[in-house]
Amino acid sequence: MKYTLLLLLVCLGQFSITAQHENPQKQKVLDFVDSNFRDLTSLSDKIWSFEEEAFQENQSAAALIAYAEKQGFKITKNIGDMPTAFVAEYGSGKPVIGILGEFDALPGLSQKTVPYKDPLNEGMPGHGCGHNLFGVASLGAATSIKNMIASGELKGTIRFYGTPAEEKYFGKLWMIRAGAFDDVDVVLDWHPSGETKTEVQKGLALVDFMVEFYGQAAHASADPWNGRSASDALELYTTGINYFREHVEPTVRIHYHIQDAGKVVNVVPDYARIWTRVRDTRREGMEKVWKHMEDIAKGAALMTKTDYKITLISGVHEILVNRVGSEAMQKNMEYLGAIEYTENEQEFAKGIQKATNKEEVGIESIITPLEETLEHPRGGSTDVGDVSWVVPVVRMRATTAPKGTPWHSWAVVACGGMSIGHKGMAYAAKTLGMTAVDLFENPALITKIQDEFKEKKGDYEYKGIIPDGPPPVGDN
Secondary structure (H helix, E strand, C coil), X not given: CHHHHHHHHHHHHHHHHHHHXXXXXXXXHHHHHHHCHHHHHHHHHHHHHHCCCCCCCHHHXXXXXXXXXXXXXXXXXXXXXXXXXXEXXXXXXXXXXXXXXECCCECCCCCCCCCCCXXXXXXXXXXXXXXXXXXXXXXXXXHHHHHHHHCCCCCCEEEEEEECCCCCCCCHHHHHHCCCCCCCCEEEEEEEECCCEECCCCCCEEEEEEEEEECECEECCCCHHHCECHHHHHHHHHHHHHHHHHHCCCCCEEEEEEEECCCCCCEECCEEEEEEEEEECCHHHHHHHHHHHHHHHHHHHHHHCCEEEEEEEEEECCCCCCHHHHHHHHHHHHHHCCCCCCHHHHHHHHHHHHHCCCCCCCCCCCCCCXXXXXXXXXXXXXXXXXXXXXXXXXXXXXECCCCXXXXXXXXHHHHHCCHHHHHHHHHHHHHHHHHHHHHHHCHHHHHHHHHHHHHHHCCCCCXXXXXXCCCCCCXX
């Protein structure tokens, strides 16, 4: 009996040792991220400090390119006529595995790394979506794979995609149009979050368009009857939108931003402009609402005897979820286990929650089980959706801020510049790298992922929701 128990303990101990090193290539991913954590953190903090918005990410892109070049990647710049879009590639032949990275900030969110609102540079942008962590983690994962291709342990091609302007113009759409993903087998992606999980929700389809009204200026007191007010048209347009909200599906979201409604109070404005956005969980539903919004603009122009113009900015597809790839990624996340936090980090998290009127519970340190994919999920939109309709995409989230933190806010910026964000970045790099190892070592897994992709896509022929011509690089 004692011998049997002793043998069992020895076997369990041996299994533990073997499990830790059962895949040498995955262990090398973990070792690389751990040994290069300081460099990756430094790179992330640089991008955090640059505070660059859509298509202005010159320093951020340059920093990522410099790191990739130092690691031996071949760099291709100006993808899709976007100066801050680039690809860093290493290796040759199949499989071709891509990893997405973003690095643009949001306007007006500059913030110090403190758990209360305190701008670092008043009025300047900040990484309120954690993109300073996003690009660095993805490039770190790609570099860990590059090293094993260089040593001959893995065969194929690894690509890091530096994708700009996700927050405003959706730069990936122009990269797709330029053919940047045409020969890729599988793409890996992640996003900073308030939780750690494999992402199997499809998000919302979206369209952005500008509505402009043109009238006739006149003195607002002396002869207003000679004027045709563009701002009246704009107000009637927004009134129409807001009455229309009652009669759309619960899954629809409508937003607008008034950009110009006149300059002075004593002039009847002859020009007005409003940025409008429509979302839905289904692209077909979004397009139906979009077309009616155009009719509302026409009606507003008719009522005010003004002219109007509608210009497409861009739009994105919902995510085509790949559950086969998600299951493989989930196993790697469960192998890693949950992120551990210090007492100081938990106190920082509670400070964030207090400042944003959330329950002060700290960070939830768990790995969320693989979820069911909902038909009508909540949440936001991303141009990763478009990538997922041209190549299979496998996605995850890593905790970089306390759960409940308002996203696109100063609170995310604060966490992204300190250790809470850094730990999430490292976790994402490890998960992406380990999942990439699965893809390089298991051609059958790639085949199953691609089979699911083809089945779900069916006979749909992807067409990006972007206007003809170059991207709006100079329109900020």
